Amino acid sequence: MQQVVGRFAPTPSGGLHLGSACAAIASFLNARSQGGLWKIRIDDIDKPREVSGSAKSILQVLEVLGLEWDGPVIYQSQQLDHYASAIDFLIQRQLLYPCICTRKKIGGRPYPGTCASAEGLSFNNNQLRIRIEESLISFSDVLLGEIKGNLKKESGDFIVKRADGVFSYDISTIVDDEFMGVTEVIRGADLARLTLRHVYLQDTLSLKDKTYGHISLVCDPTGKKLSKQTGANEITIASAQKDMSEALFHLGLRPTLDMSREPAKVLLNWALSEWQILDGKEPKFSF
Numbered sequence: 001m002q003q004v005v006g007r008f009a010p011t012p013s014g015g016l017h018l019g020s021a022c023a024a025i026a027s028f029l030n031a032r033s034q035g036g037l038w039k040i041r042i043d044d045i046d047k048p049r050e051v052s053g054s055a056k057s058i059l060q061v062l063e064v065l066g067l068e069w070d071g072p073v074i075y076q077s078q079q080l081d082h083y084a085s086a087i088d089f090l091i092q093r094q095l096l097y098p099c100i101c102t103r104k105k106i107g108g109r110p111y112p113g114t115c116a117s118a119e120g121l122s123f124n125n126n127q128l129r130i131r132i133e134e135s136l137i138s139f140s141d142v143l144l145g146e147i148k149g150n151l152k153k154e155s156g157d158f159i160v161k162r163a164d165g166v167f168s169y170d171i172s173t174i175v176d177d178e179f180m181g182v183t184e185v186i187r188g189a190d191l192a193r194l195t196l197r198h199v200y201l202q203d204t205l206s207l208k209d210k211t212y213g214h215i216s217l218v219c220d221p222t223g224k225k226l227s228k229q230t231g232a233n234e235i236t237i238a239s240a241q242k243d244m245s246e247a248l249f250h251l252g253l254r255p256t257l258d259m260s261r262e263p264a265k266v267l268l269n270w271a272l273s274e275w276q277i278l279d280g281k282e283p284k285f286s287f
Contacts, residue, residue, distance in 0.1 A: 004036030015234030066265035098126035111156030142280035
C-alpha cells in the first residue's frame, strides 16, 4: 500500500489563528494515525500579500503545538520553475489562452470566454485562462460526501497565471502536492468547491488522484469565518495550550477537564490516540 502523506500549507500573510490551527491539527492527526508522513509548505507565491516574519512565526507555533513535520519546509517561491513547466505543457496542448478581461468587465459572472478566440494577444504579458470543457466534475470528500459541479457554469475558464506573472493558487497547489508526494489533503470547508478546479487540473496534467476532506470552519460569534482579514487573534507561544484545547473541541474530541489543562504536546498525543481516521467509509466525529 502507498504510504499516506498529508500536508499543511499556510499563507504567510499573518500568524496562525485558531481556524488555520484546526486544519493543521486535523491534517496532522489523520496522517499520523495512519502511520503516514506530514509535510509543511509555505504558500508564499504572492509576495505583495506576505507579512514579514509571519512564515517564521507560523513554524514556531507549529513546533510549540507539537506538530512536527517530515522533511524540509517547502516554499512556493522556490518552486516557480515547476509551475512554469505545467503552464508550458498546457500551452503546447492549446489548453490556455491569453485574456485581457478585467473583473469589473466580467462583473462577478462565470467567465463567458470573451478572449477564447481573440487573436494577437501575447502569452507573456496577459493573464492566462484554461479552456474548460462542458462536463460534470466530481470527487468524494471523506467528510462531506460526493461534491460535483459544472465548472463551465460555475466559474467558466479560470485564471492559472495572472498578468503580473504570479501563478494561481489552483495551479501551484496541485503541482506542489504532486512534487511533495501528497496523497491526502485535509483542510477547511471553504475550499471544498475550489477543489473541483484542482481535480480538473490534476486530470488535465495527468497527476495522481488525492483523498480530500474538508472540515467545518471555525467562526466568530456573528457566524463569520475566523480569518486574518477579519482580525482573528494569532496563536502565540503563551496561548498555545488554550488554543490546542479549543481546536480539539472543534474537531469533535472531548478531553476531560484535567486533560484539557495539560501542555499542548500532551494534548496532541492524547488526541492521536483518540482520532478516528477520516476515510469516508464510516461515520466520524461531528465537526
